[in-house]
Amino acid sequence: MNKITSVCVYSASSTKIDPIYFDAARELGALLGQKHIRLINGAGNMGLMSAVADATLAAGGEVTGVIPHFMVEQGWHHTGLTELREVESMHERKKTMADLSDAVIALPGGCGTLEELLEVITWKQLGLYLNPVVILNIKGYFDPLLDMLCRAVDENFMRQQHGAIWHVVETPEEAVKLIHAAPLWDTSVRKFAAI
Numbered sequence: 001m002n003k004i005t006s007v008c009v010y011s012a013s014s015t016k017i018d019p020i021y022f023d024a025a026r027e028l029g030a031l032l033g034q035k036h037i038r039l040i041n042g043a044g045n046m047g048l049m050s051a052v053a054d055a056t057l058a059a060g061g062e063v064t065g066v067i068p069h070f071m072v073e074q075g076w077h078h079t080g081l082t083e084l085r086e087v088e089s090m091h092e093r094k095k096t097m098a099d100l101s102d103a104v105i106a107l108p109g110g111c112g113t114l115e116e117l118l119e120v121i122t123w124k125q126l127g128l129y130l131n132p133v134v135i136l137n138i139k140g141y142f143d144p145l146l147d148m149l150c151r152a153v154d155e156n157f158m159r160q161q162h163g164a165i166w167h168v169v170e171t172p173e174e175a176v177k178l179i180h181a182a183p184l185w186d187t188s189v190r191k192f193a194a195i
Contacts, residue, residue, distance in 0.1 A: 008101035012109035033059025
Protein backbone atom coordinates (compact mmCIF):
# COMPACT_ATOMS: atom_id res chain seq x y z
CA MET A 1 0.00 0.00 0.00
CA ASN A 2 1.54 3.30 -1.12
CA LYS A 3 1.63 6.21 1.31
CA ILE A 4 -0.06 8.96 -0.68
CA THR A 5 -0.17 12.45 0.80
CA SER A 6 -0.36 14.46 -2.42
CA VAL A 7 -1.62 13.87 -5.96
CA CYS A 8 -0.91 15.86 -9.09
CA VAL A 9 -4.03 16.12 -11.23
CA TYR A 10 -3.73 17.14 -14.88
CA SER A 11 -6.95 18.50 -16.37
CA ALA A 12 -8.63 20.87 -18.81
CA SER A 13 -9.13 24.60 -18.41
CA SER A 14 -11.98 24.63 -20.95
CA THR A 15 -15.44 25.65 -19.74
CA LYS A 16 -17.36 24.44 -22.81
CA ILE A 17 -17.12 20.70 -22.21
CA ASP A 18 -19.67 18.01 -21.36
CA PRO A 19 -20.91 18.32 -17.73
CA ILE A 20 -19.94 14.67 -17.14
CA TYR A 21 -16.31 15.80 -17.03
CA PHE A 22 -17.09 18.45 -14.42
CA ASP A 23 -18.96 15.85 -12.35
CA ALA A 24 -15.89 13.57 -12.43
CA ALA A 25 -13.55 16.43 -11.48
CA ARG A 26 -15.75 17.42 -8.53
CA GLU A 27 -16.05 13.81 -7.37
CA LEU A 28 -12.28 13.35 -7.56
CA GLY A 29 -11.68 16.59 -5.66
CA ALA A 30 -14.17 15.62 -2.96
CA LEU A 31 -12.50 12.23 -2.52
CA LEU A 32 -9.06 13.81 -2.23
CA GLY A 33 -10.31 16.33 0.32
CA GLN A 34 -12.11 13.69 2.40
CA LYS A 35 -8.98 11.50 2.45
CA HIS A 36 -6.70 14.45 3.31
CA ILE A 37 -4.67 14.01 0.14
CA ARG A 38 -3.27 17.35 -1.01
CA LEU A 39 -4.16 18.26 -4.58
CA ILE A 40 -1.33 19.58 -6.73
CA ASN A 41 -2.49 21.21 -9.95
CA GLY A 42 -1.85 24.00 -12.41
CA ALA A 43 -3.75 26.65 -10.38
CA GLY A 44 -6.11 27.59 -13.19
CA ASN A 45 -9.31 29.45 -12.31
CA MET A 46 -11.50 27.82 -14.99
CA GLY A 47 -12.65 24.46 -16.25
CA LEU A 48 -11.80 21.15 -14.63
CA MET A 49 -8.72 22.66 -12.95
CA SER A 50 -10.91 24.98 -10.93
CA ALA A 51 -13.64 22.36 -10.37
CA VAL A 52 -11.32 19.77 -8.86
CA ALA A 53 -9.62 22.40 -6.68
CA ASP A 54 -12.89 23.87 -5.42
CA ALA A 55 -14.25 20.41 -4.57
CA THR A 56 -11.06 19.47 -2.72
CA LEU A 57 -11.23 22.66 -0.65
CA ALA A 58 -14.97 22.26 0.02
CA ALA A 59 -14.29 18.77 1.40
CA GLY A 60 -11.72 20.14 3.84
CA GLY A 61 -8.64 19.36 1.76
CA GLU A 62 -5.67 21.44 0.73
CA VAL A 63 -4.58 22.55 -2.75
CA THR A 64 -1.19 23.66 -3.97
CA GLY A 65 -1.38 25.36 -7.35
CA VAL A 66 1.70 25.84 -9.51
CA ILE A 67 1.53 28.44 -12.25
CA PRO A 68 3.93 30.48 -14.38
CA HIS A 69 4.19 34.18 -13.64
CA PHE A 70 2.93 35.17 -17.11
CA MET A 71 -0.38 33.37 -16.40
CA VAL A 72 -0.75 35.24 -13.11
CA GLU A 73 -0.23 38.48 -15.02
CA GLN A 74 -3.14 37.46 -17.27
CA GLY A 75 -5.34 36.79 -14.21
CA TRP A 76 -5.68 33.08 -15.06
CA HIS A 77 -4.81 31.88 -11.54
CA HIS A 78 -7.16 30.59 -8.85
CA THR A 79 -7.04 33.03 -5.93
CA GLY A 80 -8.55 30.78 -3.26
CA LEU A 81 -6.03 27.95 -3.03
CA THR A 82 -4.23 26.87 0.12
CA GLU A 83 -0.91 27.67 -1.55
CA LEU A 84 0.01 29.31 -4.85
CA ARG A 85 3.49 28.78 -6.22
CA GLU A 86 4.57 31.08 -9.01
CA VAL A 87 7.30 29.76 -11.30
CA GLU A 88 9.14 31.18 -14.30
CA SER A 89 8.17 28.74 -17.05
CA MET A 90 5.88 25.94 -18.16
CA HIS A 91 8.82 23.55 -17.84
CA GLU A 92 9.38 24.55 -14.22
CA ARG A 93 5.66 24.24 -13.55
CA LYS A 94 5.56 20.62 -14.73
CA LYS A 95 8.70 19.66 -12.83
CA THR A 96 7.46 21.31 -9.63
CA MET A 97 4.07 19.61 -9.87
CA ALA A 98 5.73 16.21 -10.32
CA ASP A 99 8.26 16.83 -7.54
CA LEU A 100 5.47 17.68 -5.09
CA SER A 101 3.37 14.62 -5.91
CA ASP A 102 3.17 11.03 -4.72
CA ALA A 103 1.05 10.08 -7.77
CA VAL A 104 -0.47 11.52 -10.92
CA ILE A 105 -4.10 11.33 -12.06
CA ALA A 106 -4.99 12.61 -15.53
CA LEU A 107 -8.50 13.89 -16.14
CA PRO A 108 -9.54 14.67 -19.72
CA GLY A 109 -8.03 17.77 -21.28
CA GLY A 110 -6.57 19.33 -24.39
CA CYS A 111 -3.01 19.66 -25.66
CA GLY A 112 -1.64 20.89 -22.34
CA THR A 113 -3.08 17.96 -20.41
CA LEU A 114 -2.00 15.44 -23.05
CA GLU A 115 1.49 16.92 -23.13
CA GLU A 116 1.79 16.77 -19.32
CA LEU A 117 0.60 13.17 -19.28
CA LEU A 118 2.97 12.07 -22.04
CA GLU A 119 5.88 13.84 -20.40
CA VAL A 120 5.34 12.14 -17.03
CA ILE A 121 4.98 8.78 -18.84
CA THR A 122 8.33 9.52 -20.54
CA TRP A 123 9.92 10.47 -17.21
CA LYS A 124 8.65 7.23 -15.69
CA GLN A 125 9.97 5.24 -18.65
CA LEU A 126 13.40 6.79 -17.93
CA GLY A 127 13.17 6.20 -14.18
CA LEU A 128 12.88 9.92 -13.40
CA TYR A 129 9.36 9.63 -11.92
CA LEU A 130 8.60 6.45 -10.00
CA ASN A 131 5.08 7.05 -8.69
CA PRO A 132 1.71 5.79 -9.97
CA VAL A 133 0.31 7.37 -13.14
CA VAL A 134 -3.45 6.86 -13.48
CA ILE A 135 -5.50 7.85 -16.52
CA LEU A 136 -9.11 8.62 -15.57
CA ASN A 137 -10.80 7.65 -18.82
CA ILE A 138 -14.16 9.37 -18.44
CA LYS A 139 -16.55 8.59 -21.31
CA GLY A 140 -13.73 6.84 -23.18
CA TYR A 141 -12.03 10.19 -23.75
CA PHE A 142 -8.51 8.76 -23.73
CA ASP A 143 -9.30 5.73 -25.94
CA PRO A 144 -7.48 7.11 -29.03
CA LEU A 145 -4.38 7.92 -26.96
CA LEU A 146 -4.44 4.49 -25.30
CA ASP A 147 -4.72 2.89 -28.74
CA MET A 148 -1.68 4.90 -29.86
CA LEU A 149 0.32 3.86 -26.79
CA CYS A 150 -0.60 0.21 -27.39
CA ARG A 151 0.48 0.57 -31.00
CA ALA A 152 3.80 2.04 -29.87
CA VAL A 153 4.33 -1.09 -27.75
CA ASP A 154 3.08 -3.45 -30.48
CA GLU A 155 5.42 -1.91 -33.05
CA ASN A 156 8.41 -1.93 -30.67
CA PHE A 157 8.69 1.81 -30.21
CA MET A 158 8.30 0.94 -26.52
CA ARG A 159 8.99 -2.28 -24.63
CA GLN A 160 6.20 -4.54 -23.40
CA GLN A 161 7.22 -3.61 -19.83
CA HIS A 162 6.45 0.03 -20.57
CA GLY A 163 2.76 -0.82 -20.84
CA ALA A 164 2.80 -1.01 -17.02
CA ILE A 165 3.84 2.64 -16.68
CA TRP A 166 0.23 3.87 -16.68
CA HIS A 167 -3.02 2.45 -15.34
CA VAL A 168 -6.51 3.17 -16.67
CA VAL A 169 -9.73 3.53 -14.69
CA GLU A 170 -13.21 4.86 -15.42
CA THR A 171 -14.26 6.43 -12.11
CA PRO A 172 -12.68 8.82 -9.60
CA GLU A 173 -13.18 6.26 -6.83
CA GLU A 174 -11.18 3.67 -8.78
CA ALA A 175 -8.46 6.26 -9.43
CA VAL A 176 -8.03 7.08 -5.73
CA LYS A 177 -7.93 3.38 -4.81
CA LEU A 178 -5.40 2.63 -7.54
CA ILE A 179 -2.87 5.30 -6.56
CA HIS A 180 -2.58 3.48 -3.22
CA ALA A 181 -2.33 0.02 -4.76
CA ALA A 182 -0.31 0.44 -7.97
CA PRO A 183 3.28 -0.81 -7.62
CA LEU A 184 5.95 1.84 -7.52
CA TRP A 185 8.37 1.93 -10.42
CA ASP A 186 12.05 1.20 -9.81
CA THR A 187 15.07 3.08 -11.13
CA SER A 188 16.37 -0.24 -12.47
CA VAL A 189 13.93 0.35 -15.37
CA ARG A 190 16.65 2.54 -16.86
CA LYS A 191 18.43 -0.58 -18.04
CA PHE A 192 15.55 -1.31 -20.43
CA ALA A 193 14.59 2.29 -21.29
CA ALA A 194 15.94 1.77 -24.80
CA ILE A 195 14.61 -0.87 -27.20
